[in-house]
Structures are given as structure tokens and as C-alpha cells.
Amino acid sequence: MSLAEHLNALEEAEAAEALRSCCAAPRWVTRMVAARPFPDEASVLAMAERIWWSLGRDDWLAAFAAHPRIGGDVEALRAKHGRSASMSETEQAGVSGASEATLQALADENEAYEARFDHVFLVCATGKSADEMLAILRERIDNRPSRELRVAAEEQMKITRLRLRKLGA
Template sequence: MPTQPRLPVPADAPGDPGSHGDPGGPGGPGAPPTVAPPTDHAVGLAHFNNLPFAAAEAAFLECCGSLRWAHRMAAHRPYPDLGALLAASDEAGYDLAPRDIAEALAAEPATCLHDDAPRAAHLALRAAHAAYESRFGHAFVICLDAHLPSQHVDQVLAGIRVRLAHDTDEERAVTAEELRRLARSRIVELLAADPRPNGTL
């Protein structure tokens, strides 16, 4: 189960811009709602566009394990903005051949849970993944961006149960879509990271 970054924060989470604070201070009753500024990907994108080809290809391989996909993404730089980069990612993903998808699946990280997850959760996930891999011959992948970390185990178990009922062709299509979603999520994470040492130019 690949770990997914930047999951949404609940509206009532401490420190969340939309939560209520001191009634007399920002966020109190009658105060205008505060909205967190969107992440600026321009710095990361500019850095990424100027990386040597081999470095860019290696970075893309962290987003999707298909060498053909990563090579194509690195070769099509520069990208004018994040939207263009994500559109190119989708297009390259739709063009993957079965062998490319198999290569990407083989590169996916092994399932892991937080150390404090109950033993029963580890055992249930291990059994579910084994059943899935026995049926389809490859790792189970799912993008969990829309879910909080506390929901990950339940979402994976539910996803495996549903997808075990798929036939091979149907599951191949679902798996390819999940790989595309994972690639998009990882690209956004990659560009959001500050490429400058210690945050300075």
C-alpha cells in the first residue's frame, strides 16, 4: 500500500485555518474565514525543468516505475505549469503497454503500516494482499489521497474485497488508473518540496 502524502486535514484539526480559535482573535465568531494559501509549485517546476536528463528521469521513476513513462516525461520538458505536467503524465500513462504496467507494478513499495497499527490489521492486510496477488499475479495498488491516514487500512481492505470480484481485464484497467492517480499525486509532492538547500537559493 503506497504511502500517500499531503492528505486532507479535518476541518476541526488543531491549527487548521478553518477551525475556531480564541473568540477574540483570528478565527473567532464574526471573523472572516481564513484560507491557507495554495502551494506554489513554480519554484519546484522551474528546478525540475532544468535538471539534467538522467536526474529528471530518476525523479520521475519515483512517481511511476515504468522506465518508458519516466523517459517520456523527462524528454518532454520544459513544462509551462503544473497543469501541463499532470496532463502529460496522464497521456503517458494511457499509452503504457501491459509490459510497462507490469514494470511499474513491480517497482511499487511493499505494504506498510504505522508501527502502532494493531497486529490484527497487519495480519488482515497480509492475507488480503496475498489473495489479490494470487488471483491477479501482481501487487495491489490504490491511491489514498482522498482519505485520512486513519482510514487507510479500511480503504485498502475494502478495495481489495471489491476488486477481487473483477475479471482480469477489468482489474487491469482499474490498476492502470490507480497507477496514473499515484503518479499525479507523487508529481505534486515532488514539486511541492523545496529544492533549495536549507530553503535558500
């Protein structure tokens, strides 16, 4: 079953739950559910982007809050966000083989990032090693807050696209 067929076949509450696992911004979920039926996957992805970029800071922060810290406590997030946290754990698989020094640096840098920007460091972690993610974090920590919010929103959209495609797989 294609992504569009899958989303179209779900009851409203089921569709909302499935979409929330891709992006936890409540207004994004509500608008995506309302946009059904979709003719094809390209339409789902285009609508996801259109809705995402029509939202603002508060919606973006709500989506970011559903993500665990890179290398952080996924179990705590799983209790809070269920399926979304399980996806995060899979996406962050590159952290599992990291050295103790890298894990400690990630913890320290994440703390500094959150103190500076008031939200979790967000990167599309799929296929990236812990060292790569640490380097990206270190590059981005010097961004202006307005720039970093936009970069994090772009990363969220990458994650959302990947997760939507997984729904249709």
C-alpha cells in the same frame, strides 16, 4: 520553484531519477524526460496522463512492481527502488496504527490478490486507514483480470499525480 521549473532545470539523468520516483515505468520516464520543457504544472500533469494511458500492460506492471505490498516490507523495496519506496512508506502511514487482525488480514488478502492477478494490489493509500484499504482490496479481488488491471492503472495515475505535485512543493 514550480513543478515545471524544477523538472526543466534538472539535467536529463536527474530528471529521470526524479520522475522515476513518481512512476517507475521506464518508457513513461523516458517519454516524460523527452517532453520537457514544460510551461507549467498543468502541462506536466496532462503529459503524465497522456503518456501513461498510451502505454500498455507491461509498462503498467513495471510501475506496479516498484510498490510494496500495503502493509508489506518497505525496507526490501527501498533497497530496490530507493526514493519511490520512501514515498510509499509515507503514503501507507494509515497502516501503522492497524490492529494485528487487520495486518494479518491484509497479508492474507494481498497474497490471494497477487495469486489471482500476478501483481501487487495497488491503491492510492494517502489518507486511507488500513481497514479502508482492506475493504477496497476485498471489493476488487472479484474483478475480472482485465478490469482489475485498468483499476490498478487508474490508482497508479492517482499516485503519480500526487508524487509529481510533491516534487514541485
